[in-house]
Amino acid sequence: MEKIHELNAILSDQIAAGEVVERPASVVKELVENAIDAGSTKIDILLEEAGLKSIRIIDDGSGIEPDDVETAFKRHATSKISSREDLFKVATLGFRGEALPSIASIADVTMITSNGSDVGSEIHFRGGDLIAKENAEVRAGTDIVVTDLFFNTPARLKYLKTPQTELAKITDIVNRLSLSFPNIRFSLQHDGKELLRTSGRGDLLQVISNIYGVSNARKMVKISNSNVDFQIDGFVSLPEYTRANRNYISILINGRYVRDFQISKAIVEGYGSKLMVGRYPVAVLNIKMDPILVDVNVHPTKQEVRVSEIQSLNNLISETVFEELSGKNLIPDAVKNL
Ligand code: ADP
Ligand code: MG
Numbered sequence: 001m002e003k004i005h006e007l008n009a010i011l012s013d014q015i016a017a018g019e020v021v022e023r024p025a026s027v028v029k030e031l032v033e034n035a036i037d038a039g040s041t042k043i044d045i046l047l048e049e050a051g052l053k054s055i056r057i058i059d060d061g062s063g064i065e066p067d068d069v070e071t072a073f074k075r076h077a078t079s080k081i082s083s084r085e086d087l088f089k090v091a092t093l094g095f096r097g098e099a100l101p102s103i104a105s106i107a108d109v110t111m112i113t114s115n116g117s118d119v120g121s122e123i124h125f126r127g128g129d130l131i132a133k134e135n136a137e138v139r140a141g142t143d144i145v146v147t148d149l150f151f152n153t154p155a156r157l158k159y160l161k162t163p164q165t166e167l168a169k170i171t172d173i174v175n176r177l178s179l180s181f182p183n184i185r186f187s188l189q190h191d192g193k194e195l196l197r198t199s200g201r202g203d204l205l206q207v208i209s210n211i212y213g214v215s216n217a218r219k220m221v222k223i224s225n226s227n228v229d230f231q232i233d234g235f236v237s238l239p240e241y242t243r244a245n246r247n248y249i250s251i252l253i254n255g256r257y258v259r260d261f262q263i264s265k266a267i268v269e270g271y272g273s274k275l276m277v278g279r280y281p282v283a284v285l286n287i288k289m290d291p292i293l294v295d296v297n298v299h300p301t302k303q304e305v306r307v308s309e310i311q312s313l314n315n316l317i318s319e320t321v322f323e324e325l326s327g328k329n330l331i332p333d334a335v336k337n338l
Contacts, residue, residue, distance in 0.1 A: 010105055010128035013075055014153065017102035019300040023160055024051030025169035026301065027107075027146055030099035032177050035059035037080065037092040040141060041200060042185040049191070050163035051170055052149060060141040063115035069123050070133060075101045089291040093256055098300065104128060106156070107149045113142040127152045171195060175211045176250050176257040179284050182207045208235060208284060212248075216241060216282070223285075225320040229293060230313050234285040236321055239271060242279035249283045253294055258305050263287075266314035270321025287313065 007015070021027055028045060035043045038061025046056040064072055071077045078097030081087055087095070103109055104125035114120030114136070122136040126148075150157040160166060167190060178186045178198045185200030198207050209217035219241035224233045249264045250257060267283050268275065275281065295306040307313060 009075060009101075013101045013105035013128055016075065016098050016300070017106045017153075018156075020098050020102040021106060021149075022156075022301075023169060024055060024149060024166050025173050027051065027055050027103055027149060028057070028170050029173045029177070029301075030094075030103065031055070031057040031144055031146070032174070033093035034099065035061055035142065036177070036181060036184065037094050038062045038142065040184060043187075045174060045186070045188045047167070047170065047188075047190045050167040052160070052163065052166065053147065055146045055149070056144070058141070058143045063141050064111075064113045064121070065115045065117055066119055066121045066135070069111070069113060069121045070130070073100045073104050073123070073125060073130075077101075087297060090296050091254075091291060093302070095296070096300065096302070101128075103146060106153050107151065108147045109144065111142060111144045112136050112139065113144075114138045114140075172247070173257075176252075178207050178211065179204065179250050180252045180255050180257050180286075204284065204286075205235060212282060220282070221324055223320050223324045225316060227312060227316050229289055229309050230316055231288040232285060232313075232317060232320060233288075234283065236267065236270070236285075236324070237282040239274035239281075239325065242275060242281055244278065244280070246280045249280065250285070252284070252286045253305055253307070254288060254291060255286075256296065256302065256305070259303050260305070260307075262310060262314060263317065266317040267321055269314075270318040271325065272322060274325060285317065289313075 020030065028051065032043060032045065035057055038059060040059035040061035042060045044058040048054040076097040078095060080092045080095045081090060105128035108126045110122065110124045112120060112122045118138065120136040120138045121133065123133045124131040171188065174186065174188045174196060178196065182198070182204045183200060183202045186196060186198045187194065188196040196210060198210050205217055205220065208220055219238045220235040221238060222235055226232065246264050249267055251260055251263050267285060268280060271281060293308045296302055298304045298306055
């Protein structure tokens with residue numbers, strides 16, 4: 001055996017990239033989350049060949065100041081948390097400081113960014129190497145382009161599915177991010193064709209309608225309730241509008257899209273015997289709680305969380321869904337002006 005030595009930064013970034021960046025959709029998720037954390041009101045996502053040729057994200061957020069641009073691409077470099085306590089009350093989508101170095105280590109990345117100072121920056125990485133860094137024009141926010149994804153990790157490239165499948169995964173992520181942030185104007189374009197556009201007016205039902213169609217949005221019922229620890233708001237479909245799997249259930253915890261079997265199950269349980277076997281509702285559920293009650297640092301992709309008092313949350317969800325559906329107003333007011 002060789003002597004024990006520390007891996008160089010590029011190699012350790014590539015190892016981290018294996019966890020964070022599984023496929024083009026992971027790149028889109030991380031970069032759009034960065035744009036959201038930067039306070040953007042408008043985010044444009046432009047793809048070529050299902051993201052395999054290029055992924056471009058343009059935002060109008062805070063941008064990065066020239067002195068920080070190179071640091072942003074360093075492993076575990078983040079502006080979002082600084083102390084151990086912060087980790088227990090993360091209010092942003094990112095906090096691990098891994099996305100930019102991971103992506104830059106397995107692709108070609110060019111970022112143009114400015115933050116209101118008199119000069120902007122343009123920085124270019126390829127396979128973890130800094131290729132160029134120069135001053136750029138001042139613009140509002142950040143424009144990042146990722147090409148040649150996985151060019152130096154052939155096994156990853158081989159593992160990818162067909163372009164249609166990869167595109168479907170990207171669309172899925174962008175849909176959920178738009179549902180999480182109805183106040184942000186999103187647009188998604190693939191090979192010049194527009195796949196999604198939201199207004200950014202803050203109307204969740206309108207975003208549901210942008211994604212699932214107006215007639216389906218009319219079959220959604222508003223729910224809202226709270227107990228001592230949790231506030232839940234959102235829409236669930238009438239029992240007549242169902243799908244063959246759970247993928248149309250979106251769960252958002254403090255604005256973060258998460259996958260959680262237990263919470264999905266609690267929604268389904270609220271339907272009691274109203275659903276046929278093998279059918280699942282469409283739902284968007286925003287759950288708000290004190291960040292101290294949720295551990296977001298469970299997995300590098302941040303899509304898994306652990307919630308304390310989960311039973312109390314699940315009961316609240318099931319009961320609320322049950323009451324709303326067994327109730328009175330099956331033609332909800334909210335959809336009348338769609
Ligand atoms: P994290 O999001 O976990 O902090 P990232 O590697 O994704 O880590 O980003 C590193 C840092 O770069 C962020 O903390 C943020 O300060 C900055 N950054 C990244 N993308 C943007 C963006 N679109 N707008 C403004 N700042 C950004
Ligand atoms: Mg990030």
